[in-house]
Amino acid sequence: MKSIILQCALVALIFGACQQGPVRYTQNSPEIDTVKNLIANYNSKNFDTSMYADTSKTFYNTRENPLSPSEAMDYHKQTDNNYASRGFMDDQEYEMVLTDDGETWVNCWLDWKGTLAANGKEMTIPIHLTYQFVDGKIVREYGYWDPTEIVMELQKIEAAAQMAEDQEQTE
Template sequence: MKKIILLCTVAALIISGCQNAPVRYTQDSPEIDTVKNLIANYNSKLFDTAMYADTSKTYYNTNKNPMSPSEAMDYHRNTDINYSNRGFAKDNQEYEMVVTDDGETWVNCWLQWQGTLAANDQAVEIPVHLTYQFIDGKIVREYGYWDPSEIMLTLQKLEAEANMGEEETEPME
């Protein structure tokens, strides 16, 4: 009888222990809602830093030279001059929140960025991966990865063409 009671107690502890485990992966969380709000703000050109911790660091296509939240917003404002319109597509957005083995909370998202270059009305679509680390409901790290080659090459080509046009119109001495 003691063995049966002991086995039932151990089984009950194991079952209750498994039910109270923290969520390590989800596609629905307050942190994901924060990132969705941040994406909506980007699309609306609302450059709000309230979601970021004051000490947050943002890295776009690099692991060096982080930007503060206000510098990241300035980055977006400055790049906006290249586009007549831009934003993330509303379809096929994927979000997940994970808690790492070290207890860090991260939200990952995969999005399709779309823009139209102001200089020549060329439409551009770029897949983008963004990942955000959260502490106490605030973003403390942001990493963004995408391939800007098409945009950079087009802008360089347009600049070279403009420079060639200027050389042709300069009077000869």
């Protein structure tokens, strides 16, 4: 009898150990699909804010002064003036995690390529974006990248234009 009770307890323990909790990490989820759609919209210059909660906050290379969804789209439209072409490249990495606090985040590591309109210089920049989701909507977005190469090139273009203007005025 002890043997049967011991065996039943062992079986119950094994089944209990096999019970899985919620998925804490995945590379396939509706939230990842939303982010992929957002990236596709960016590439096609479709500035849609429907994936964001009205109160969403976006932070690009900062932890202060967040942008609203419409301000983030305006930011992209404004920076588009500098490029003949731009967009995220194919074959990117996405993951969704459920934190210990129950928050849902999608992280992505992307390569962005742009060609400056003023001189045709092509640049590729690695970018990390992370999105927090609540009820299927983005409530936080953080984007991090090193803009140094672009800023330096735009400064060179501006300096050359200023030099040409100064030279015209002295002639």
